[in-house]
Amino acid sequence: MHIPDGFIPLWQCAIYYVILIIAVYFASKWAKNNLDEKRIPLMAVLAAGIFAIMSMNMPIPFGTSGHMVGGALVAIVFMAPEAAVLVFTVVLILQALLFGDGGITALGANVLNMGVIGGSVGLFTFKGLKNYIGKYPAIGVAAWLATFISALACAVEMALAGTFPLVLGLTSMGIYHAFIGIIEAVLTIIVIMALEKFRPDLLAWNKRDYSNGGAD
Template sequence: MHIPDGFIPLWQCAIYYVILIIALYFASKWARQNLDEKRIPLLAVLAAGIFAIMSMNMPIPFGTSGHMVGGALVAIIFCAPEAAVLVFTVVLIIQALVFGDGGITALGANVLNMAIIGGYTGLYTFKALKGTLGIYGAAGVGAWLATVLAALACAIEMAIAGTFPANVGIPSMVLYHVFIGIIEAVLTVIVIMALDKFRPDLLVWNKNKISEGGQ
């Protein structure tokens, strides 16, 4: 799903960079207000995990690459897409500069797809469904949908840029990520189940439950 340099014209990259700058402004405000010594290590661990899962990718014909993302996971755990913006900006810069995965000119587009679209989709799907599907079911659906929509956005951006025609690029990117999203959903549920069992204090939606239990 990483868009490399040269796949999108610079004038379009500039638009995505404006979106990135605005998103980073709000993300930095969120971080100052919400990150403390207990949650900073969790954010760092998630960033390392996301770096690892995004490194396992496969080339996609008429697309870029297929891989798990993790934007929904970060947004759901912190109950904030802003957390995903911070994580993915750092991870994508390192991947682009050190490993040549993705591009610096396309950084804004990549953060838009994986962190902003992925994060907001995952979190608000989770919020909408947790009353009916429960925490784990809602997290799984949110992670799957976030992966698919991020891939769809990537394909649309490349179609607008003229890199791949929409009638082949969109089906190619989406089809691969429909199946990749299933793996991502399972991984997301496993991580949230582990946190819910061993460190429920790190999950925002558990705060009221913990305080009521006197912990």
């Protein structure tokens, strides 16, 4: 899902960078008001885990890659897509600089897909479904859908850039990430179950009501 340098024209990269700057601005304001000495280490641990799982790439035709993401996990744990924006901005910068995984010019697009879109789809899917199908099934669906939609967004951006045809991109990215999303759903449920069992105080939904009645 990482878009490398050179796959998007610079004028389009500039648009994605404007989106990135706006997203980071609001994410920074959120962090100032919501992160404390307990949750900063948790964010760092999640960032390290996401760095690791995203490094396990599966090549996809036409130059991009398939992998687990983790946007839903971060957004649900902190009950804020802003948390995913912060995590993915840092992780994607490090991956691009240290390993050439993704690109600096494409950073805005990559954060948009995995952080903004992935985090938002994951969180709002969870909040919309939890009262109907239960908390953990909702987490699983949210994690799967966040991965799948992020992949489709990547395909659309690559098509807009003229890198490869839209239908072929949607098909390739969609099929791969439909299966990858199942693994991500299971891992997301396991991580949140572990946090709820051993450190429930770190879960944002245990601190205040975020969605008309809490997360239960």
